[in-house]
Amino acid sequence: MAMYFYVSRSLDGGLRTHFCHDESQSSLARNVVKRVVGSTVPVLNGEALSTRILVDHSIVESFVMGGRLTATSRVYPTEAIYEAAGVYVFNNATGSTVIVDKLVVHEMHSTPMQLDLFARD
Numbered sequence: 001m002a003m004y005f006y007v008s009r010s011l012d013g014g015l016r017t018h019f020c021h022d023e024s025q026s027s028l029a030r031n032v033v034k035r036v037v038g039s040t041v042p043v044l045n046g047e048a049l050s051t052r053i054l055v056d057h058s059i060v061e062s063f064v065m066g067g068r069l070t071a072t073s074r075v076y077p078t079e080a081i082y083e084a085a086g087v088y089v090f091n092n093a094t095g096s097t098v099i100v101d102k103l104v105v106h107e108m109h110s111t112p113m114q115l116d117l118f119a120r121d
Contacts, residue, residue: 001026001075003053003062004092005041017043019051019064019071026075041069048101055087056108 002022010016020038027034041064043049052063060073080086087105091098 001060001073003051003060003071005049005051005064016040017049019062019069021060021062021071021073023073023075026073026077028078029076032076035073037071037073039069041065053087055085 002025003020004022005017005019008016008018017040018038019041020036022036023034024036025034043065047065050065054061058075058077060075062069062071064070077085089100089103
């Protein structure tokens with residue numbers, strides 16, 4: 001699944017920042033809905049664009065600008081699972097430079113849970 005942002009110029013000449021979740025290439029499975037969703041997100045003068053992206057098996061959550069914009073996607077990977085899973089960061093801009101000030105990756109570990117919903121004392 002791709003998550004991306006782009007900047008466009010509005011009719012009044014100002015800049016608008018857009019953030020999107022693109023599920024169209026998220027799975028080889030044919031029987032799942034694959035959407036492209038997104039919106040504009042306010043980035044005020046002097047602010048740097050910030051995103052926090054959480055990936056947990058089939059759930060991808062994005063928080064942009066501290067939660068001014070959020071997006072959640074359910075994806076169904078068929079090949080990029082377990083050790084084959086990965087995160088890629090790239091700049092696809094033309095005529096622009098994108099500077100990443102900070103990139104932090106944490107591996108999430110599973111917590112063993114044992115639920116006995118029918119336990120009786």
